[in-house]
Amino acid sequence: xxxxxxxxxxxxxxxxxxxxxxxxxxxxxxxxxxxxxxxxxxxxxxxxxxxxxxxxxxxxxxxxxxxxxxxxxxxxxxxxxxxxxxxxxxxxxxxxxxxxxxxxxxxxxxxxxxxxxxxxxxxxxxxxxxxxxxxxxxxxxxxxxxxxxxxxxxxxxxxxxxxxxxxxxxxxxxxxxxxxxxxxxxxxxxxxxxxxxxxxxxxxxxxxxxxxxxxxxxxxxxxxxxxxxxxxxxxxxxxxxxxxxxxxxxxxxxxxxxxxxxxxxxxxxxxxxxxxxxxxxxxxxxxxxxxxxxxxxxxxxxxxxxxxxxxxxxxxxxxxxxxxxxxxxxxxxxxxxxxxxxxxxxxxxxxxxxxxxxxxxxxxxxxxxxxxxxxxxxxxxxxxxxxxxxxxxxxxxxxxxxxxxxxxxxxxxxxxxxxxxxxxxxxxxxxxxxxxxxxxxxxxxxxxxxxxxxxxxxxxx
Amino acid sequence: xxxxxxxxxxxxxxxxxxxxxxxxxxxxxxxxxxxxxxxxxxxxxxxxxxxxxxxxxxxxxxxxxxxxxxxxxxxxxxxxxxxxxxxxxxxxxxxxxxxxxxxxxxxxxxxxxxxxxxxxxxxxxxxxxxxxxxxxxxxxxxxxxxxxxxxxxxxxxxxxxxxxxxxxxxxxxxxxxxxxxxxxxxxxxxxxxxxxxxxxxxxxxxxxxxxxxxxxxxxxxxxxxxxxxxxxxxxxxxxxxxxxxxxxxxxxxxxxxxxxxxxxxxxxxxxxxxxxxxxxxxxxxxxxxxxxxxxxxxxxxxxxxxxxxxxxxxxxxxxxxxxxxxxxxxxxxxxxxxxxxxxxxxxxxxxxxxxxxxxxxxxxxxxxxxxxxxxxxxxxxxxxxxxxxxxxxxxxxxxxxxxxxxxxxxxxxxxxxxxxxxxxxxxxxxxxxxxxxxxxxxxxxxxx
Numbered sequence: 001x002x003x004x005x006x007x008x009x010x011x012x013x014x015x016x017x018x019x020x021x022x023x024x025x026x027x028x029x030x031x032x033x034x035x036x037x038x039x040x041x042x043x044x045x046x047x048x049x050x051x052x053x054x055x056x057x058x059x060x061x062x063x064x065x066x067x068x069x070x071x072x073x074x075x076x077x078x079x080x081x082x083x084x085x086x087x088x089x090x091x092x093x094x095x096x097x098x099x100x101x102x103x104x105x106x107x108x109x110x111x112x113x114x115x116x117x118x119x120x121x122x123x124x125x126x127x128x129x130x131x132x133x134x135x136x137x138x139x140x141x142x143x144x145x146x147x148x149x150x151x152x153x154x155x156x157x158x159x160x161x162x163x164x165x166x167x168x169x170x171x172x173x174x175x176x177x178x179x180x181x182x183x184x185x186x187x188x189x190x191x192x193x194x195x196x197x198x199x200x201x202x203x204x205x206x207x208x209x210x211x212x213x214x215x216x217x218x219x220x221x222x223x224x225x226x227x228x229x230x231x232x233x234x235x236x237x238x239x240x241x242x243x244x245x246x247x248x249x250x251x252x253x254x255x256x257x258x259x260x261x262x263x264x265x266x267x268x269x270x271x272x273x274x275x276x277x278x279x280x281x282x283x284x285x286x287x288x289x290x291x292x293x294x295x296x297x298x299x300x301x302x303x304x305x306x307x308x309x310x311x312x313x314x315x316x317x318x319x320x321x322x323x324x325x326x327x328x329x330x331x332x333x334x335x336x337x338x339x340x341x342x343x344x345x346x347x348x349x350x351x352x353x354x355x356x357x358x359x360x361x362x363x364x365x366x367x368x369x370x371x372x373x374x375x376x377x378x379x380x381x382x383x384x385x386x387x388x389x390x391x392x393x394x395x396x397x398x399x400x401x402x403x404x405x406x407x408x409x410x411x412x413x414x415x416x417x418x419x420x421x422x423x424x425x426x427x428x429x430x431x432x433x434x435x436x437x438x439x440x441x442x443x444x445x446x447x448x449x450x451x452x453x454x455x456x457x458x459x460x461x
Numbered sequence: 462x463x464x465x466x467x468x469x470x471x472x473x474x475x476x477x478x479x480x481x482x483x484x485x486x487x488x489x490x491x492x493x494x495x496x497x498x499x500x501x502x503x504x505x506x507x508x509x510x511x512x513x514x515x516x517x518x519x520x521x522x523x524x525x526x527x528x529x530x531x532x533x534x535x536x537x538x539x540x541x542x543x544x545x546x547x548x549x550x551x552x553x554x555x556x557x558x559x560x561x562x563x564x565x566x567x568x569x570x571x572x573x574x575x576x577x578x579x580x581x582x583x584x585x586x587x588x589x590x591x592x593x594x595x596x597x598x599x600x601x602x603x604x605x606x607x608x609x610x611x612x613x614x615x616x617x618x619x620x621x622x623x624x625x626x627x628x629x630x631x632x633x634x635x636x637x638x639x640x641x642x643x644x645x646x647x648x649x650x651x652x653x654x655x656x657x658x659x660x661x662x663x664x665x666x667x668x669x670x671x672x673x674x675x676x677x678x679x680x681x682x683x684x685x686x687x688x689x690x691x692x693x694x695x696x697x698x699x700x701x702x703x704x705x706x707x708x709x710x711x712x713x714x715x716x717x718x719x720x721x722x723x724x725x726x727x728x729x730x731x732x733x734x735x736x737x738x739x740x741x742x743x744x745x746x747x748x749x750x751x752x753x754x755x756x757x758x759x760x761x762x763x764x765x766x767x768x769x770x771x772x773x774x775x776x777x778x779x780x781x782x783x784x785x786x787x788x789x790x791x792x793x794x795x796x797x798x799x800x801x802x803x804x805x806x807x808x809x810x811x812x813x814x815x816x817x818x819x820x821x822x823x824x825x826x827x828x829x830x831x832x833x834x835x836x837x838x839x840x841x842x843x844x845x846x847x848x849x850x851x852x853x854x855x856x857x858x859x860x861x862x863x864x865x866x867x868x869x870x871x872x873x874x875x876x877x878x879x880x881x882x883x884x885x886x887x888x889x890x891x892x893x894x895x896x897x898x899x900x901x902x903x904x905x906x907x908x909x
Contacts, residue, residue, distance in 0.1 A: 018524065019550035026524030048586055048618035049490050054528035059856050064860040068835050073490040076619050079590065085491045093467055093493030097836060109522045110586040110618060113556060115892020145522040146555045146587070215864045219839035277601035380545075400528070411516035 021379035024349025026145035030153030031106035036206020040101030047108030050071040062417040105140040112144035149350040158254040166236040176241040178384040184425040185210035197289040202231045246358040247326040274335030300432035310395035311443040317339035318392040323347040334362035347377035410445035474871025479827035486831040499618035504625020511535035512684040516577035521585025568602040578686035579609040589616030629708035630827035642694025646675040659877035693717040726879035727791035741846030759881035770888035775800035775846040786811030804845040864903025866894035
């Protein structure tokens with residue numbers, strides 16, 4: 001049925017007051033994850049104890065890795081008289097116990113609403129501790145959870161890290177890479193790609209090791225890996241910044257700060273998901289490095305094209321719902337479109353105002369029927385719309401499982417969080433090799449669905 | 462012992478036999494100590510969560526609702542409204558101008574959409590600050606919609622999880638006493654403090670039914686609003702997880718004269734003791750006979766089934782860190798039943814009395830700890846050469862990172878560990894972690 005020529009039925013977005021089963025997380029969570037990708041850093045929430053514990057639990061369920069998030073543990077009297085003293089006590093305790101290189105402080109809705117001025121508290125703290133040795137560096141970011149999602153929190157934290165720590169000076173050969181919130185496997189791939197192009201790169205953040213580490217003999221208070229502070233300082237001297245995020249731009253990002261303060265040229269491109277978006281990334285790297293694409297990647301690309309051909313019939317015309325973080329949704333829409341899957345609904349819980357345009361850019365030439373694109377969506381709305389859309393495939397994080405189960409169709413797990421499988425941090429999304437894995441997964445899921453539904457029980461394609 | 466604790470926490474750790482027993486507990490978490498505790502809202506949310514035909518609306522920014530979406534493995538035999546996550550998703554303008562209007566509209570919308578039997582409206586940190594009048598909004602919605610609409614005073618910063626339990630009990634207490642109690646047997650009880658994780662309350666109810674006792678209300682596992690409304694008609698409250706619902710039992714005793722007993726459904730010993738206690742309460746010889754028969758049958762079945770696990774696990778070392786200390790007592794006994802040695806035990810919210818009891822039932826050298834944190838826990842695990850750690854999701858990566866077995870005993874688990882069958886599942890869970898061949902590869906074992 002779904003291989004019929006496309007129909008052009010428009011459905012209406014429900015317009016609810018309440019939110020049911022949100023398709024977004026809160027702002028401080030994103031900031032904590034960003035800080036977790038800095039070497040020697042401890043994320044710290046200035047708020048009540050619950051926020052830190054909830055976020056830890058949520059993040060652990062995806063990564064199966066330790067993540068300590070410290071908290072000011074504010075109680076009622078602090079809410080009345082201000083959280084300054086507890087913040088300072090908390091920082092002292094974290095500094096003593098963890099010996100961190102950096103404490104990344106994010107605010108919460110509580111401390112934003114009572115009007116705590118964290119920057120001022122930090123200045124006072126610096127004054128109070130003048131002459132002490134071994135104190136960590138502090139970075140603070142304002143992340144009230146009533147404005148924006150975890151992705152705004154993530155990007156805001158990266159922006160503040162750069163704004164507060166990066167320094168200028170003579171230009172270096174380094175290229176800054178701000179990939180956004182991608183998996184540990186993606187971070188590792190980016191390291192590899194940059195090295196293969198002979199480019200000296202600083203990835204910020206870097207979750208490749210901190211959130212996917214080995215089994216250990218000695219427990220590490222702070223997990224190894226992450227972007228070194230010295231490298232962050234030197235980012236102001238880099239000769240270029242690559243930032244993934246076609247829907248960014250409504251807010252100031254780390255890339256913007258580097259461009260404004262240090263005149264570092266900013267190359268903002270889409271997440272390299274699928275062939276076309278990865279080609280854009282590789283062309284940029286060819287330009288920056290003055291080298292052609294290394295043979296290894298040319299071969300990966302060749303194999304990928306070959307796989308697309310081998311599998312094209314099994315996926316053509318299948319109709320997909322895609323949801324999650326906006327920039328990932330754009331990347332996935334691009335990938336699915338280029339393999340012949342029809343994205344019919346692209347949804348995100350956040351509201352950059354740029355999603356429709358960004359998706360049109362990657363689907364426009366190929367698709368006869370443009371997908372319906374909505375921001376500010378929750379799963380109640382996604383479910384309601386999907387029910388009227390004749391869907392074959394659900395693509396997104398694990399919170400879409402109830403939808404896939406109800407429709408009895410495959411869920412392709414990507415992004416964050418993956419709470420119902422192990423290895424979410426090892427899902428590869430980026431580059432030709434990421435597209436290869438995604439393609440095999442999507443194709444086989446569709447084949448398996450057909451096979452399971454068939455009364456014949458073929459076991460030969 | 463190396464100075465692993467922050468100075469201000471030293472008196473919250475005790476090693477049995479090293480000094481006269483003294484432990485400080487029930488105090489606010491220390492700033493910067495990375496407590497494993499949650500907040501007031503969390504306490505309320507987990508207690509009320511399993512009431513399956515009620516609407517649970519979180520009034521606040523999105524985080525509080527989204528982190529508690531489908532958070533418990535609490536099963537329902539009917540409606541599943543509790544598995545949805547509802548939020549007013551407050552935005553900046555709501556924070557500035559107040560969230561009451563949005564709350565009222567959201568309530569109306571959701572009640573119309575889902576026709577719940579009652580609605581709970583949870584207050585979050587920010588609501589406590591901007592001063593929304595939840596009582597008033599709920600009263601209006603109740604009058605308009607014709608169902609109980611109950612505010613839960615769970616502002617996150619107003620204490621710890623225990624305060625949240627209290628707020629949940631207050632909310633439940635407003636429901637109780639509003640239903641018709643005619644026809645309730647004189648042999649009847651309410652189950653308090655079981656949340657029907659993996660269907661546990663169904664097992665427990667079956668034991669009671671076999672004893673000839675009517676269960677009036679499940680509070681709150683597989684809970685229903687109508688049952689809770691008539692809970693005051695029961696002859697007895699049976700309280701498990703006393704930390705969370707003992708307050709409710711006390712309030713019911715005061716107002717309705719319903720006595721209560723504390724029980725634990727974990728482990729053979731405590732499970733059997735629970736049934737006997739209840740049979741003794743009803744002073745009915747026939748019931749006592751039936752109870753003896755149930756225990757005898759179940760224990761006989763179990764003893765045989767447990768034996769291979771006991772043999773394999775004898776002498777292995779266990780550590781326990783759980784939310785409430787009553788569960789810790791049962792776990793200590795359950796480990797003893799399979800001949801394992803408990804070398805560390807702690808809880809997030811134990812009281813002084815709880816820790817005195819823990820000290821009494823543990824072996825010398827056992828570390829007893831209140832409101833611990835990852836750094837302390839890892840030190841204990843390593844020092845004591847633990848084979849399996851029992852805790853919740855936040856403790857799991859601590860154990861795994863060090864290559865130590867783990868058994869999930871928190872509200873997210875999907876394995877039934879209560880009741881007689883539960884003891885067997887527990888042994889199996891522990892066995893499947895401790896005996897796994899994967900430990901041969903972890904650094905901890907390679908260096909031996």
